[in-house]
Amino acid sequence: MTAALRLAEALMACRSVTPADGGCQALLAQGLAAAGFVCEPLDAGPPEARVSNLWAWHRGGRPGPTLVLAGHTDVVPTGPLDRWTSDPFVPTHRDGRLVGRGAADMKTAVACMAVAAQEFVTIDPGHAGTVALLFTSDEEGPSLHGTKHVMGVLDQRGERLDACIVGEPTSVQQLGDMVKNGRRGTLSGQLVVKGIQGHIAYPQLARNPTHALAPALAELVTTRWDEGNEWFAPTGWQVSNIHAGTGATNVIPGELVLDFNFRYGTESTPESLKARLHEVLHRHGVPCELTWTQAGDPFLTPPGSLSDALVAAIAAECGLRPELSTSGGTSDGRFIARLCPQVMEFGVVNDSIHKIDEWVEVAAIEPLKNVYRRTIENFLR
Numbered sequence: 001m002t003a004a005l006r007l008a009e010a011l012m013a014c015r016s017v018t019p020a021d022g023g024c025q026a027l028l029a030q031g032l033a034a035a036g037f038v039c040e041p042l043d044a045g046p047p048e049a050r051v052s053n054l055w056a057w058h059r060g061g062r063p064g065p066t067l068v069l070a071g072h073t074d075v076v077p078t079g080p081l082d083r084w085t086s087d088p089f090v091p092t093h094r095d096g097r098l099v100g101r102g103a104a105d106m107k108t109a110v111a112c113m114a115v116a117a118q119e120f121v122t123i124d125p126g127h128a129g130t131v132a133l134l135f136t137s138d139e140e141g142p143s144l145h146g147t148k149h150v151m152g153v154l155d156q157r158g159e160r161l162d163a164c165i166v167g168e169p170t171s172v173q174q175l176g177d178m179v180k181n182g183r184r185g186t187l188s189g190q191l192v193v194k195g196i197q198g199h200i201a202y203p204q205l206a207r208n209p210t211h212a213l214a215p216a217l218a219e220l221v222t223t224r225w226d227e228g229n230e231w232f233a234p235t236g237w238q239v240s241n242i243h244a245g246t247g248a249t250n251v252i253p254g255e256l257v258l259d260f261n262f263r264y265g266t267e268s269t270p271e272s273l274k275a276r277l278h279e280v281l282h283r284h285g286v287p288c289e290l291t292w293t294q295a296g297d298p299f300l301t302p303p304g305s306l307s308d309a310l311v312a313a314i315a316a317e318c319g320l321r322p323e324l325s326t327s328g329g330t331s332d333g334r335f336i337a338r339l340c341p342q343v344m345e346f347g348v349v350n351d352s353i354h355k356i357d358e359w360v361e362v363a364a365i366e367p368l369k370n371v372y373r374r375t376i377e378n379f380l381r
Contacts, residue, residue, distance in 0.1 A: 004369040005098075005362065007031070007111035009091040012100040016074050019045065019145075021052035021137035024073035024107070028114050028135060032056045035118040036125065037133070042153055045138070045145035053150050057132035058121045060380070064129025065162035067306075067379050069113040069372060070147065070336060072139030075102040076354050083356045097359040105353040108360045109167030109368065110135060116372035129380045132161075139332050147332040151339050161340035163306040163379060165372070166333045169350035170325075175364040176318030176371070180345035181307060182231055182300035182326040183333055187262040187270050188293045189277070193286060197246075197254030209256035209287075210244050216284035217258075220277065225268060231300055231326050232265025235273070265298050265326065296330045299337035306342040306379065313374035314346070317367050322346075346371070 007027070016022030029039040037056040045051040052073070057066075078088040078101050086092040088101040098108070117131050138146025154161070170180050193213045198206025217239075225235035237260060244256035262273050274292060281288060301307065307324065314322050337343045348368060352358045 002366055004112045004115045005365050007115060008098065008108045008365060011073065011107040011111055012091040012102050013089055014073075015089050016102070016137060017077050018074035018140040019049050019051045019138050021073050025052050025054040025135055025137070028110070029054055029056065031114060031118060032133065035121055037117070037121070042150050044149040051136065051138040051145035051149070053137070053146060054135045055132070055150055057130055058117070059130045060124070060128055061126030062128040064380055066130040066132060066160060067376060068132045068134055068161055068164040068336070068340065069117060069167070070134040070164055070332060071106050071110040071113060071167040072136050072146070072332065073107065073110060074137040074140050075105070075107070076140050079356055085357050093362065096362055098362050098365070099357055099359045101358055103352070103358045103360040104169045104348050104350060105358070106167050106169060106347060108365060109169070109347040112365065112369035113167055113372050116369050116376065119373050120376045127380050131376055131380065136332065143332065148335045151335050155339055161336070163342040164333070164336050164340045165310065165375060166331055166336070166343065166345040167347045168331050168345040169347040169353055170345050171347065171349045173349070174320070175348060175367055176314040176320040176322055178325050179310060179314070179322040180326065180328065181302070181324040183296075183298065183328065183330055184232060184263045184265055184326060185270070185298035185334070186295045186330050187264065187273060188295060189260050190291050191258045191260065192289045193256040193258070194288060195252070195254050195256065198252045200250045200252050203252065206252040208252050210253065212286055213256060213258070216280050216286050219280055219284070223276070223280070225262070225264070225273065225276070227267065228265060229267055232267065232298065233327070235262060235264040235268050237262055266300060270294055296334035299334055299343060300326065301342045301344050304342060306344055309378035310344055310346060310375045312378055313371045316374055317370045
């Protein structure tokens with residue numbers, strides 16, 4: 001059994017449902033410290049939901065850039081246990097796969113990153129620059145006291161980060177076929193449309209908020225918010241929840257609540273999207289209140305030193321030239337990008353993430369570790 005597989009299994013056995021770490025970071029720190037890394041806990045958050053954060057680094061003997069490997073040790077809830085073929089927190093081998101919660105998202109990547117970093121500094125302790133690792137237990141949750149908090153601490157210290165690889169499961173069909181070189185931003189809103197509740201047989205004595213919203217909603221659904229660009233698809237607007245009424249069939253609702261979300265690239269800004277949506281509502285005379293939540297800005301890493309190092313490592317280890325993509329949801333890369341000019345994501349096949357019987361191909365584990373090690377070598381050479 002390889003060191004990466006052994007560590008992946010040990011991490012998967014930790015019951016680390018967000019925001020719990022379950023002992024993962026203690027295991028990681030033990031191995032990293034033994035290899036000469038300085039390991040610093042940067043825990044944060046309220047006592048009842050304490051978030052574990054580990055910042056570890058190794059400075060070589062020559063000047064050079066700082067490369068960070070980042071990931072999360074928390075996992076999503078298991079779902080119904082009786083639907084799992086085996087205990088989600090007992091890593092199990094089945095048909096060439098390692099099965100268990102966190103196998104793909106993303107304890108395997110975390111293990112591979114840690115082992116790759118240890119191998120690198122053991123082979124070349126006087127390397128150029130700095131190799132660092134950041135692990136948090138608050139990626140699958142609110143993401144308030146995890147990577148975001150650590151970036152604030154590092155910013156206050158004046159730390160310089162030159163590049164970062166986040167171990168998100170980015171591959172689609174096989175390891176190495178896709179790398180994320182950016183992500184769209186996410187902007188959510190809740191619209192409360194005001195009406196007057198009344199008897200459905202006397203509409204002249206009431207005001208139906210659903211009817212008031214309908215023309216504006218039809219326009220919002222068909223609006224072309226931007227045209228996208230070389231890296232980002234056109235901005236999308238989607239309704240996630242809508243509710244009105246008391247449940248009775250003879251009552252005009254007095255209020256309608258609609259939740260929506262923008263996923264946007266660099267062709268739009270939160271300010272421009274807010275302004276356009278407000279204009280549509282105002283033009284249609286919708287009586288409403290609107291609150292906004294900005295969860296993440298878009299980020300983009302054009303081809304450069306980090307992509308060259310990562311793509312070359314994937315080609316050498318997997319025999320593939322990966323597609324660079326900005327598709328998918330958000331990640332902690334959005335927080336890292338505020339401090340780090342180059343942020344990319346690479347990890348295992350994402351087919352089973354958050355599912356029952358989550359899995360990773362055992363045969364992909366050693367190549368993934370080697371890609372991370374080769375990327376460090378390429379970037380810090």
